[in-house]
Amino acid sequence: MEAQSITQKIIIPDDLISKISAEITSVNALAVMLRTQLDDPKIAVTQIVELIFAGSIALDASDMHLEPEENSAKLRIRIDGLLQDVIEIPLKSYRQVLSRIKLLSEMKLNITDRPQDGRFTITLPDNTIEIRASIIPAEHGESVVLRILNPKSLISLEEAGLRKDLYETFLTQIARPNGMIIVTGPTGSGKTTTLYAFLKKIASPEIKIITIEDPIEYHLTGISQTQVDPAKGYDFASGLRAIVRQDPDVILVGEIRDAETVDIALQAALTGHLVFSTLHTNDAAGTIARLVSLGAKPFNIAPAINMAIAQRLVRRVCPKCSIKKSPTADELAQLKTGIAAALPDLAKKGIELPKIDDKLQIPQAKSCPYCNNTGYRGRIGIYEAFLVDNEMQRFIQSNTSIVDLKELARKKGMLTMYQDGLIKVLEGITTLEEVKRTAEA
Numbered sequence: 001m002e003a004q005s006i007t008q009k010i011i012i013p014d015d016l017i018s019k020i021s022a023e024i025t026s027v028n029a030l031a032v033m034l035r036t037q038l039d040d041p042k043i044a045v046t047q048i049v050e051l052i053f054a055g056s057i058a059l060d061a062s063d064m065h066l067e068p069e070e071n072s073a074k075l076r077i078r079i080d081g082l083l084q085d086v087i088e089i090p091l092k093s094y095r096q097v098l099s100r101i102k103l104l105s106e107m108k109l110n111i112t113d114r115p116q117d118g119r120f121t122i123t124l125p126d127n128t129i130e131i132r133a134s135i136i137p138a139e140h141g142e143s144v145v146l147r148i149l150n151p152k153s154l155i156s157l158e159e160a161g162l163r164k165d166l167y168e169t170f171l172t173q174i175a176r177p178n179g180m181i182i183v184t185g186p187t188g189s190g191k192t193t194t195l196y197a198f199l200k201k202i203a204s205p206e207i208k209i210i211t212i213e214d215p216i217e218y219h220l221t222g223i224s225q226t227q228v229d230p231a232k233g234y235d236f237a238s239g240l241r242a243i244v245r246q247d248p249d250v251i252l253v254g255e256i257r258d259a260e261t262v263d264i265a266l267q268a269a270l271t272g273h274l275v276f277s278t279l280h281t282n283d284a285a286g287t288i289a290r291l292v293s294l295g296a297k298p299f300n301i302a303p304a305i306n307m308a309i310a311q312r313l314v315r316r317v318c319p320k321c322s323i324k325k326s327p328t329a330d331e332l333a334q335l336k337t338g339i340a341a342a343l344p345d346l347a348k349k350g351i352e353l354p355k356i357d358d359k360l361q362i363p364q365a366k367s368c369p370y371c372n373n374t375g376y377r378g379r380i381g382i383y384e385a386f387l388v389d390n391e392m393q394r395f396i397q398s399n400t401s402i403v404d405l406k407e408l409a410r411k412k413g414m415l416t417m418y419q420d421g422l423i424k425v426l427e428g429i430t431t432l433e434e435v436k437r438t439a440e441a
Helices: 014-023 027-038 045-058 091-105 164-174 191-202 236-244 259-270 286-293 298-304 329-348 390-398 402-411 417-426 432-438
Strands: 009-011 063-068 072-079 082-090 116-124 127-138 141-149 179-184 209-213 224-227 250-253 274-279 305-317 323-325 362-364 376-387
Touching: 009 045, 014 045, 027 045, 027 072, 027 082, 045 063, 045 091, 045 116, 045 141, 063 091, 072 091, 082 091, 091 116, 091 127, 091 141, 164 191, 164 305, 164 376, 179 191, 179 259, 179 286, 191 209, 191 250, 191 274, 191 305, 209 236, 236 250, 236 259, 250 259, 259 274, 259 298, 274 286, 286 298, 286 305, 286 402, 298 305, 298 390, 305 417, 305 432, 329 417, 329 432, 362 417, 376 417, 376 432, 390 402, 417 432
Parallel strands: 009 116, 179 274, 179 305, 209 224, 209 250, 250 274
Antiparallel strands: 063 072, 063 141, 072 082, 116 127, 127 141, 305 376, 323 362
């Protein structure tokens, strides 16, 4: 299990991956294996670090957290969006692991009183995974977060969990020659994954696609990707200004953060480019107000925006242990109130759902080793989106109220994320509890 390089790269051999994939099928199994190694004084820290990474990757974790406490350090991993405790690590072992991570990430070992960021790669027999490391000083030592950027996490548009009507709308919009599509949501809601799915769908030798990101999360074949470097004066605004001079057909701006960037992005959308980007807002209707707060003028926003999307990720019920149950009277009322009005429109679009009556059965999460005793395994998106047609353009130019915009969008057929989640409950994909945890009614 010895690493092949002191810095920047861990090479994990095929036989180790096969062993770990077979033996580590739950968080508990990873904890048992780690405890065995930590108790063995002959095991080198490089082996412990490799096991932490290999085990986390085998469990499809998105990130790892090492959190020092008074008498030990806690290892936690995030699976399907929620953190799970793995093991308490003795402080001596934690310090060795911390030093190893700093070496791999090319951080300074003697700096403990201020944040540091770094990166390194894990090379597997059939894959290369990038690790983003962040260390900050905390009360009992340095706290570490390691983000796992696994290319296998990238999905196609067909795998995104889109309703039939929404999928067809997305296909039409990403095929347009110009305008802007904005995806909104909090950190960790899958915005970048959706934008990458768009790029993968439209990429071809006939069109030039350039991205500017902070940072580049995944490398896509056939696409020019650039990364901001504020220390060298290369931020989103200056990078986007340079990209426009490169004659692209499609531009991806990782995030719109300031007035200059939003102005250049809108001008690019108005001058023959298709622009994809993200914003941090609570819902799709909040997109316009957020752009205005960044300094954009409504008369520029209205003709530039083609579509605004908001999304969240909900956990799928475990396919091995979930059961179907009759909803309670309160749950039945929630389903009826939330989705009944939209059922006729959905039926016209070819989406058939079960009747919401006393015979209805909906999923209930249980518990088994396959889902780490959570009742859920994997995640799927819930979405809301509205198109900016002529009527919407006129409305945006005269009124940027989020409440009024949402009302108009719903009148024009937009289903909210909550309603999209209820549809997935009726389809047996997730639970009502999960939808309520993730989206507002």
